[in-house]
Amino acid sequence: MVRIVGRRPGKQMTPFEFVLIFFIGGLTLTSMVNNDRSFSNALVQIVTVACLHFLIAAVKVRSVWFTLLIDGTPVVLLEKKQWMSENMLEMRIADDDVMAAARDKGLLSLDQIGYAVLERNGEISVIPLEEAS
Amino acid sequence: MSTATSPVRDSVSKVNDELAVGADLNFQRRWWVFERCVWVLFFLIVIADLLGCFGRGYFSHAEIKGPDGVTDIKYERIERFSTPSILTVNVGPSAVHQGQIKLWASGSLVKPLGNQRVIPEPLSSVLENGGILYTFSASARPSSVEFALEPATFGVFPLTLQVPGTEPVNLQIYVMP
Numbered sequence: 001m002v003r004i005v006g007r008r009p010g011k012q013m014t015p016f017e018f019v020l021i022f023f024i025g026g027l028t029l030t031s032m033v034n035n036d037r038s039f040s041n042a043l044v045q046i047v048t049v050a051c052l053h054f055l056i057a058a059v060k061v062r063s064v065w066f067t068l069l070i071d072g073t074p075v076v077l078l079e080k081k082q083w084m085s086e087n088m089l090e091m092r093i094a095d096d097d098v099m100a101a102a103r104d105k106g107l108l109s110l111d112q113i114g115y116a117v118l119e120r121n122g123e124i125s126v127i128p129l130e131e132a133s
Numbered sequence: 134m135s136t137a138t139s140p141v142r143d144s145v146s147k148v149n150d151e152l153a154v155g156a157d158l159n160f161q162r163r164w165w166v167f168e169r170c171v172w173v174l175f176f177l178i179v180i181a182d183l184l185g186c187f188g189r190g191y192f193s194h195a196e197i198k199g200p201d202g203v204t205d206i207k208y209e210r211i212e213r214f215s216t217p218s219i220l221t222v223n224v225g226p227s228a229v230h231q232g233q234i235k236l237w238a239s240g241s242l243v244k245p246l247g248n249q250r251v252i253p254e255p256l257s258s259v260l261e262n263g264g265i266l267y268t269f270s271a272s273a274r275p276s277s278v279e280f281a282l283e284p285a286t287f288g289v290f291p292l293t294l295q296v297p298g299t300e301p302v303n304l305q306i307y308v309m310p
Contacts, residue, residue, distance in 0.1 A: 068157060068160050072161070072164065073155065073156050073157040073158075073160055073161050074154045074155055074156045075156060075158075075161060076148055076154060076156055079148060079149070080149075087158075087161075090161075090165045115148065115152050115154075117152075117154055117156075127152065
């Protein structure tokens with residue numbers, strides 16, 4: 001079923017797709033725990049979610065506005081030694097979170113960061129200062 | 134067999150003309166405003182739930198006394214779909230006749246409100262006037278009858294309870310989905 005739903009659920013998962021994967025897992029359980037324990041009930045629910053995902057993914061490819069609505073937009077957190085304070089506050093991201101992502105890239109301090117971007121999938125991408133012109 | 138191709142267009146917006154991020158800060162600012170409104174709504178839902186507006190809290194517990202003081206009913210004004218609750222009818226000694234108490238309940242007790250069982254077990258239950266007339270064995274002391282409800286549907290349902298020969302007590306029960 002996951003193979004049919006598509007390749008996007010994986011490394012590129014957005015919060016929306018995270019929910020999708022857990023939702024399919026949860027619906028699988030309905031054939032075991034709910035009053036209607038039939039396999040057909042669980043199957044129809046899972047297929048319905050898969051179809052909705054297909055439709056949403058298809059519209060997302062064609063509409064920028066819809067993609068913004070469903071997945072949001074990347075947000076710049078740090079730009080050449082300047083914190084984007086409004087963005088940090090609104091996204092509830094602390095400088096420690098950015099530094100954690102920087103350490104993951106092998107950077108030793110915040111002043112080595114060129115850009116830090118909060119991606120649509122919730123990850124913080126860090127571009128070293130030396131790579132930014 | 135070759136696959137269809139198209140040239141790469143540099144369509145992703147850039148920061149400082151160098152980093153292709155595709156950020157849309159105008160949309161993001163509007164989203165933050167929307168987010169704040171949704172958070173206010175979420176907190177209101179939690180507060181309403183803690184107060185019992187969705188059942189099982191201060192505002193959902195109710196007690197009503199019959200006009201002539203024979204019955205005293207404790208119930209949940211706000212029920213939840215398919216969730217068990219107890220409706221208690223306390224009956225005064227004046228309702229006891231020949232060691233028996235009769236209590237009539239409107240039909241809504243069974244169908245929408247999903248009466249599962251009656252405690253104590255009635256001596257008889259007879260369909261009468263669009264409802265059910267229960268007969269219980271009782272002493273002269275005040276007695277109580279409990280109905281275990283488990284609503285089978287949601288909506289607003291009137292319920293009437295009456296000890297024959299006294300004024301009926303009308304309740305309104307809201308069943309949340």
